Amino acid sequence: MILKYIYMFFVGYINIIVEGFFIEKFLNICRNRKIFLKDLHRENNTYIKINILKSDFREIISIAKKTKCRVKINKKSGIPFIISKYRKRKVFAIAVLVIAIFIFMMTKFIWNIEVIGNEKISKEEIIDLVKMQGISIGKFKKSINIEEVCNNIRIERQDLSWIGIEIKGTNAIVTVEERIEKPEIIDKNEICNIVASKDAIISKMIVQSGTARVKEGDKVKKGDLLVEGVMEGEHSGIRNVHSEANIFGKNYFEKEKKENFVQIETVKTGKEENKNEICINNFKINLNKGVSNFKNYDTIVSSKKLKLFSNFYLPIEIIKTTNIELSNVQKTYSEEELKQKLEQELEKEMEEEFEISKFDDKKRDLIITKKDGGLRVKLIYEIQEEIGEKKSIN
Numbered sequence: 001m002i003l004k005y006i007y008m009f010f011v012g013y014i015n016i017i018v019e020g021f022f023i024e025k026f027l028n029i030c031r032n033r034k035i036f037l038k039d040l041h042r043e044n045n046t047y048i049k050i051n052i053l054k055s056d057f058r059e060i061i062s063i064a065k066k067t068k069c070r071v072k073i074n075k076k077s078g079i080p081f082i083i084s085k086y087r088k089r090k091v092f093a094i095a096v097l098v099i100a101i102f103i104f105m106m107t108k109f110i111w112n113i114e115v116i117g118n119e120k121i122s123k124e125e126i127i128d129l130v131k132m133q134g135i136s137i138g139k140f141k142k143s144i145n146i147e148e149v150c151n152n153i154r155i156e157r158q159d160l161s162w163i164g165i166e167i168k169g170t171n172a173i174v175t176v177e178e179r180i181e182k183p184e185i186i187d188k189n190e191i192c193n194i195v196a197s198k199d200a201i202i203s204k205m206i207v208q209s210g211t212a213r214v215k216e217g218d219k220v221k222k223g224d225l226l227v228e229g230v231m232e233g234e235h236s237g238i239r240n241v242h243s244e245a246n247i248f249g250k251n252y253f254e255k256e257k258k259e260n261f262v263q264i265e266t267v268k269t270g271k272e273e274n275k276n277e278i279c280i281n282n283f284k285i286n287l288n289k290g291v292s293n294f295k296n297y298d299t300i301v302s303s304k305k306l307k308l309f310s311n312f313y314l315p316i317e318i319i320k321t322t323n324i325e326l327s328n329v330q331k332t333y334s335e336e337e338l339k340q341k342l343e344q345e346l347e348k349e350m351e352e353e354f355e356i357s358k359f360d361d362k363k364r365d366l367i368i369t370k371k372d373g374g375l376r377v378k379l380i381y382e383i384q385e386e387i388g389e390k391k392s393i394n
Helices: 002-011 023-032 054-066 079-086 090-106 123-132 146-156 335-354
Strands: 013-019 037-044 047-053 070-077 112-116 160-168 171-178 192-196 200-209 225-228 230-233 237-240 244-260 262-280 283-286 297-309 312-332 361-371 374-386 388-392
Touching: 002 013, 002 047, 002 079, 013 054, 023 037, 023 047, 023 054, 047 054, 054 070, 090 312, 112 123, 123 146, 123 171, 146 160, 192 244, 200 225, 225 244, 244 262, 244 335, 244 388, 335 361, 335 374
Parallel strands: 112 171
Antiparallel strands: 013 047, 013 070, 037 047, 160 171, 192 225, 192 388, 200 244, 230 237, 244 374, 262 283, 262 312, 297 312, 361 374
16 A cells, blocks of 8 residues: 555656546546546545546546546646656755755764663763763764774773674664672682671571671671681580571661641643754754743753654754743642651652662651641651671681
């Protein structure tokens, strides 16, 4: 179906109106002569619209005369008609030629850098890495030694286990694999101690081998000795051993917020204004001049690079700035509403700062105090986890 439309566009087609009392006869003759008919729209028994190929128009006129129908051209479309329309316009032809040359020249440079596979390392940091090695926006593609760039980055960054760069069109695709730090594995026959992997309060100890140097309730810091790799027997005396123990520590994370029942809040009015800029390789053209009509507003900036195909970017970027009008309104919260608001905000902050959801063994406590026309809410988490870490004795 799509191929037929493409073919019609290249050879040229005409949308015609056919009127007469013998429309069916007209269509039958066209089909018998295998004339290309497309997108037939019948208004009534004596009036139709239909697309035909440019090359069939003379024959259509002949058939219309035989069937006593009238033919009227409604619209001409396709490349032959476009060329015919502009063939006398030299400026247009020169402009097309200049644009074609410009696009061809632009294919020789890098106009976009795409990063794939990163999780811990930011996209901006990886782009800065490849820029330092000579791959940047506007760089001539043939001057880039991809193998050398990748090797230099692997040597410089130990947190990357692999990096690959592929240039498709005007797009440089940087694929990375981040190195996963594996915990030290100590042989069962090797003498070792157990030390604290983080600051905590000892909550539980189960020692199978070695001598405990702390007890439940003790506060320890990261690196403190918990279980020493020695044991003393009545007959064997003191001997070095491979320490084995399960040691649990607990920590407390807490945050609090206080707000009044009556508050002035900033809300969106629903009004917006948009401003656009065209950026051509760092040269900006402001399409909307003047200051904002809003007194208070929030600004959102988004950008989009122009591309012809999936990996064919142009050095042209459309920057859209949206100003959203804001207004200050007074809001009065009930005790339950304010409690829920503060609790949700504290949960979000605790998750962002401490990643509470990753802990399995945790207890939660919420302390609410009503004071001075508002509420004070404190959220406390008690986290318990295994903190013992084996360390070889040198």
